[in-house]
Amino acid sequence: MTAGPRPTLVRELLRAAAWLVVVGAVMLGVLAALDAVPAWINGESRDVRLASSLEDAERRVRARLVLPAYFPDTLGWPPERIRVLAGQPPAVALQVTARGGGETRLVLAQTIGVGEIPERLLPPAGALDEASVAIAGGQGRLRRIVGPDGQIWREVAWTQGDRTLVARSKGSLEELLRMVRSARVQP
């Protein structure tokens, strides 16, 4: 038997592999922590990205967005915050403030394809009442909800083509329905 140096080499290699695993694990941990920082600063989930413009959001989801053709001049445009979630299907949420800035007055969320709008993009809200409304030749669902700020919001949810859309507003119901009924894919 000439097994003299072999066990030493194997032992050394095992030791080397163990250190490699340790270093790799530490590196992965550091990278994951660094990756989580931007989302933590923005108060978002890791996979929710902020787009710098509507064009940027459309580039990311590789589709034109459904936007209201009617937009009241009391609201500011472009949206204050554009949140994008890549996935199956991708989804986008636009947060709009009043013209002079301040708190969010309108949220317009949509999926790009068949599916539900993820809760990370549009948190669920308790409904106070619910009714049916006619939108884009189909039926939508109108609800009064308690928003994240504790105030009463109005929410309209409908489907348009293969997309699921939800609009939440703190404005008047008439304005909200007008916006929703004018929503279409921008040419």
Add this chain to the structure above:
Amino acid sequence: MHAGTWADVAAQSIVHGFVCAVVVEALIRLWRVAAPTERLGLRLLAVIGPLVVSPALVLAFPARASDEFRDHFAVFTARHWEDVRVLGVPLFSVWLGALTASAVALLVMDLKPLLRRRRELPAAPVPPALERTVEALAAPLRVAAPPVRFLDIAGPVLFCTGVRRPTIVVSRGTLELLDGEELEAAIAHELAHLSARDPSVSWTLMGVRLLLFFNPAVQVVARAMARDAEARADERAGRVGDRVALASALLKLFRATNGDAAGGISRTLPFATALAEPFRRARTLDVEARCLRLLEPVPAHRPELAAARVLLAAAGLFLLTVVVA
């Protein structure tokens, strides 16, 4: 490709460079790698990562550029820092700009001596004793005895140069400064550089640095590789000459030239310019470390263990770079 895509490719290369460099440096310390050849091999992996693996991943897997990969599969995505803005500027752009600027500064620092106009000094007839020394030392180092260029100047000059026609340059000042043993050891060191084809390697490395001019990790690792090449030449020279004499020659040359072994003469060897760091303290520490290493026993080098560890590290680094976008 539009500018955004180029920025993504550059950012990925930079992050891959940092990941590879940090892991390799950690492994060198944890594995207690003392042999300069193994250190060179491991550090080469830190250069290969951003040079080969990063572009290969970009070309072979375009889906890695998608938000779905970046947001759901990648452990780290540089673009996520785009969502954090300071004074309206995305931090992604800030750090990409800052790291690129630091990499370019490191590269320019080492390129400057190369671009300086050369001061050609007339060659004098080579002393026969010096030629005999070079010939005698070349055989044990398995290198053809190179021509010697002798400079009849008082300043000490000793270096090797040339890719196609390797040459050793020695000055009268060096012959006067070093005693016989020290001169032999120092010439053996230069011959060891030639036997390892360090002039060609150093030019290749400078080419890689130019190609990855935006990558600070590559610039730093390349400098570390230059130090490894010096240590390797020391080790090889120590096998045919006296290690203590080589340490003594190193100290004498360093003291006489203020850290510039080329004696103010421009050189065409990027390894050498990489060592000509602008920080005097760093140069002093380099020489100190080399001398200490020469005074210690020869480090054990087990080629089979070294090769296995380099392969192990390569596999680990590849897996790490795959999950970083």
